[in-house]
Amino acid sequence: MFPTTGGATGFRCEPGRAAVDRWRTAARVLDAVRRTPGLTRVALAEQLRLSSATTTETVARLRTAGWVAEERAPVSGRGRPTTSLVPAADGPRVLALDLRHEDWRLGVAGLDGVPTVVASGRRVRACPEEVGAAVAERGAVGLAVSFPAPLSDGHVVRSGELDWTTLDLARLTGGSTLRVVQGNDATLAGLAEARSGAAAGAGTALTVLVEVGLGGTLLIDGRPQTGAHGAAGEFGHLPFGDPAVECACGARGCWGPEVDGYGLARRLGAPAPADPRTFATTVLDRSDAPAVAAVAGASAALGRGLAGLVNAHDPDVVVLGGLAPRLRGAAFEEAYAAGLMGWRRAEPTPVRDAVHGADAALHGAVALALDEVTSAEGLARLAADESEQRTPAGPAARLDALDTEVRRGRRARSHEEVDRDRTG
């Protein structure tokens, strides 16, 4: 889904198909527990169409390996007693690095996906050393990095005021073989809203973030549609703007520079601001007539473009993040309604404000890191890395050892479920 880069230590073998297949059932169970913490074992078996024996065995292995914990579930009606599954409080951890235009933050999270910020700073150049130290100290099993810049094939293709392209990502892993995955901040903010925010449960969701420029993502069943090179969602570069204005991307007439701090400055006849985000918040706080008119212009440009995206993508819901909720006034509503195709106006696609606020990209980066490490491929890689580093106490290696033991026992019993679980 997202571009992935390897760890810092160069060549390593990718686990083979058979090794990955062994982790498929465990990966599906971890995914279900992440989506629905507190899911009962009975409901899990039904949802994943697993036999009771396979469910019991997989859950026992994941519990022993430290990923999930079981709690006694209340019995309703005549139902059989069961347990509910929750992320283990002291289970494996992932790290998420949120690089922003003015600072950076490092969060740590378990399977529950809720980050705690453990380090931060203003000098982006200094962050590799601090992140590398945190990786070594905390024994994390994955790291995701959020960039405030477009990415293609895992590379920053255009840096803004800060030169992200020269940031040495290899140094982030502190010399370990930790996997690093990366995403664009607007895409990750959308991922956070789809998993645990204003777009949770939506089949098709469109998220739009206004910061410096505009970005977003189209999500289907909680998965961002990132295109052939991971570069999709650059909605800010749709030509919905003034063709006379050249965008920093090199194109003319982009939508982003109509709605952000640069757009507000142009409407006010002010020079391009050094910090467009701070400039935008200052203008949004003003109540004088020129500021109100400039904001109304940006609001209308946002509403009109959003209607175009809704006409194109037909989402269940639109979520606005960053500065965008502050641009929702009468001018926005009018332009949004006017831009929708006539038949849509009776029941316009609802537009909601994001719930994750300034932490959206951090939450999204955690979700991305967890998606990576709890996939069948991620679990197989983790097991391979741990056995290579001779850390048999690691969560995946423990799981692997248990798995082998269980299989030996099963073979002895010639149990018919072996094949079903293997292909699970």
Ligand SMILES: [Zn+2]
């Ligand atoms: Zn552009």
